[in-house]
Amino acid sequence: MSECVLYEHRGPVGYLTINRPKALNALNEEVLLNLENAISLINEDKRIKVVILTGSGEKSFVAGADIAAMKDMSPVEARDFSRLGQRVFRSIETARPIVIAAINGYALGGGCELAMACDIRVASEKAKMGIPEVTLGVFPSFAGTQRLPRLVGLGYAKEMLATAKKVPAEEALRIGLVNHVVPAEQLMEYCEGLAAEICQHSTAAIAYGKMSMNAGLEMDMDRALEHEATLFGLTFSTEDQREGMGAFLEKRSPKFP
Structure with a gap:
């Protein structure tokens, strides 16, 4: 992993930082490949329950893709660059841990994506x-x-596309683009509080539930329900299920690994 993507973990929480502050953390091929490698390592590390992803510096989460690197691409090169970004971002979306974006500044273009x-x-x-x-x-x-x-929603998405408008944080919250808005100086503290809350619960159950939600959005209701039932059944093969239900019946707090 190069200096353009920093990774560390503190206990069960991983910290990923896009580290190109002079370029407002713009995405190029090197950043994308290093981000993909980091997610692969995180998926293999069962200690990690939550990842907080942010950008370095105070101005930008990720200001977009690196236009200088893209300007002279051929149509085939542009298609391949698109596919690379899609693949990397899909790996984040489907990662085993919950991934929290700590949006500390501009999140435009590829950064919004x-x-x-x-x-x-x-x-x-x-x-x-x-x-x-x-x-x-x-x-x-x-x-x-x-x-x-x-x-x-489709209407607002088309408006954002066609007007190229930069949506302030409070409007992003109103339309459902973000979950929470907090003062800048409290951003990481708030994300770490969310991470700590998540870490109290069953990692396996959260991962299966996340899989059910992600896949179900792409299915008709009948197939989605069948998929949900299958994944629910798989939770009964886990130690987390035995611990969680055992603790409930014994009237104690569960101790998940």
Whole structure:
């Protein structure tokens, strides 16, 4: 892993930081590949229950993709770059742990798409989000045209696309683009509080529930219900289920690993 993506863990919480502050943490191929590698390592580390993902510096979460690196791409190169971003962000969306985006500033273009791939989004009151790619003659292609309508509805997503508007944090909260807005100086503390709350519960159950939600959105109701029942059955193969239900019947707090 290079210096453009920093990773550390403190107990069950992993911290991922996009570290290109001079470029406002813009995404290029190196960043994307290192982010993918970090997520792969996190998935294999069963100690990690929650990941907090943020950008370095005070101005930007991720200001977008690296335009200088993209400008002279051929159509085939652009398609492949889109597929790379889609693959990496999908790996975040389907990661075993819950991923919290700590949006500390601008989350534009690829940065907004990165935040949308996370499970929970917490924004600083100074944050601004948007998909302004049409000002460059392109559109968001790291799954932005797919995730944004699912989060805020088709009409508002098309408005954000066509106007290239930068949505302030409170408006992002109102339309469902983020879960919470907090003062800038409290952002990491708030995210760590959420992480601590999540870490109290069954990691296996959360992972199966996350899988059920992600997959179910792409299915008709009958198939989604069958998928849910199958995953629910799998929880009964886990030590977490035995501990959780045993603790309930014994009137004590569960001790999940």
